[in-house]
Amino acid sequence: MxxxxxxxxxxxxxxxxxxxxxxxxxxxxxxxxxxxxxxxxxxxxxxxxxxxxxxxxxxxxxxxxxADLETDRVIVRRAAEQDHVAEPGGWHRTVLTPVVPGVNFEWIRTTLPAGCDAGEFPAYAPGSHEFVAVESGTLWLGVDSAEHVLAAGDSVYFPADVTHSYANRGDEPCEYHVAALVMRPRTGRVQ
CATH class of the missing domain: 1.10.260.40 (lambda repressor-like DNA-binding domains)
Incomplete structure (x- = not known):
């Protein structure tokens, strides 16, 4: 930890x-x-x-x-320690995973209220991946130029090196989980 x-x-x-x-x-x-x-x-x-x-x-x-800050190989992130972010437009996300050195993985739970559009997200670096699983409601997922409508229980994978978007055009809240492996290109700086 x-x-x-x-x-x-x-x-x-x-x-x-x-x-x-x-x-x-x-x-x-x-x-x-x-x-x-x-x-x-x-x-x-x-x-x-x-x-x-x-x-x-x-x-x-x-x-x-x-380096040298990790004190334990098992990292527990208690519910009280999770980052809860209220976004403009009324949607909410919670980062469920702990920070692990050298691992660019996040698991996020998001709730979109009825009629909420979370907007478009830019493409991540090549080698990035997202898995999305809908817990409740209906999610409109845009991946590049295609749109996919996902209902409760549906899941999807896509390479996240393209623009993507999340929206709830339904009449009830939508809760979904995103598991993301996000690669970030390094700049020319000394590592």
């Missing part, structure tokens, strides 16, 4: 050691200043994707950033 306070101290030391203001690293990493600040204070544990963005912003790999 990774201690969020130790991770926060390491991030703070790396950022200040490079002479970067909080806002500069946040901009470089593509995360909010408030999120980065909470992570540095040890109040939030970043998702795999957010951690990868921060590592990229510092010019490091995620595994190098997390």
């Amino acid at each position: 990774i201690d969020p306070v130790s991770l926060g101290r390491r991030l703070h030391a790396l950022r200040t050691g490079r002479g970067l203001a909080l806002s500069a690293l946040a901009r470089e990493a593509g995360v909010s200043v408030s999120m980065l600040s909470a992570i540095e204070r040890g109040e939030k544990t970043p998702t795999v994707v957010v951690l990868s963005r921060i590592a990229d912003g510092l010019g490091w790999s995620s595994s190098r950033l997390l």
Whole structure:
């Protein structure tokens, strides 16, 4: 398990050691200043994707950033520790998985209220994958130029290196799970 306070101290030391203001690293990493600040204070544990963005912003790999911070091979993320995100438009997502060094995998539970469009998501790097399973309601999933209508109990896989979208055009809420392996291209920085 990774201690969020130790991770926060390491991030703070790396950022200040490079002479970067909080806002500069946040901009470089593509995360909010408030999120980065909470992570540095040890109040939030970043998702795999957010951690990868921060590592990229510092010019490091995620595994190098997390080296020596892992204290246990079994990582338990209690319900109270899960990230709950209320998105604009009324939809809600919960990141269920813990952060694991070197693993770009996330399992997310999302609830879309009736008539909600979560919008379009950009293509991830080649080698990225998404699995979606609908728990309740109906989900309209756009993958590239095709649309797939999924009912409760349906599941789908798609390579996530294309634009994709999620919407609920029905009259009842839709709850679904996304299991994503997201590859992120590395920039030319020293790893």
